[in-house]
Amino acid sequence: MLSEPRSGRLAAWGNALLGGLVSPDDAVLAVVGDDAVHRVQGLPGESAPVGLTLGLGRLRALGVTGLRVALPAPGHPLGLSGPPEFNARALDAEEAVVAVGAALGLVPEVSEAGPAGDVHVEVVWHCLPVREAPPADVPSLGEAERELAEALREATVVLTRLGVAASGPVAEAALDAYRARAEAGREVLAPGYPPRAVRVLELAQRIALMMDLAVGAGHGGAVAASEMAARTEALRPVERVARRAQVAAYNAYVEEQERRRG
Structure with missing residues (x-):
């Protein structure tokens, strides 16, 4: 585990952006990292996938004030609060981001294309409803x-x-x-x-x-x-x-x- 989970990068730099500590360009650059592109699909008010910069701005407009991480594993719904549909998708991805201030969560879907040594990685963050409740089993x-x-x-x-x-x-x-x-x-x-x-x-x-x-x-x-x-x-x-x-x-x-x- 030499690299951070994508949900960790999105939450950390998303929080810095929401707090006015970094610019949108710097936040998106840090979140995308070595991937080719990140998009957000299913945002309320958006009929098609949008770029990460617009996606983060839209989340702010929807009332999101912070982002939390979930890293669930079988039998351990770490950081999740439901509903079952969101939990199942997060468990399949082994990670998710849960918004604070709006009942929304983001689950990454990663796709790869291209030959070995020149792999093109795209990430689609699926925005889904979540239950507003304390996250499971998160310590101080x-x-x-x-x-x-x-x-x-x-x-x-x-x-x-x-x-x-x-x-x-x-x-x-x-x-x-x-x-x-x-x-x-x-x-x-x-x-x-x-x-x-x-x-x-x-x-x-x-x-x-x-x-x-x-x-x-x-x-x-x-x-x-x-x-x-x-x-x-x-x-x-x-x-x-x-x-x-x-x-x-x-x-x-x-x-x-x-x-x-x-």
């Missing part, structure tokens, strides 16, 4: 930070018990890429986010990377299906904590704004 930043510290210790114990070093050329290359991005001073979150949210997100991403490497680590890069399944099951609680922490970090801007208003 403080809770997430404490859970991550415990998860890191637990992961070390589990990996040692399984005899997994999560090392080798592939693992080292992945870790080197992570360090290079960190040293390059990349913005983990958009302007306006508290430093604690940045710390929590970085640690959650590092733990998620450890999990990915551990599941795939083996002699010569090959792991028997039964062994991979055993590792995945043993590390499931740690993976769950890392996802919860990512959602808490991406949602920190909205939570901070709500505390100030309260």
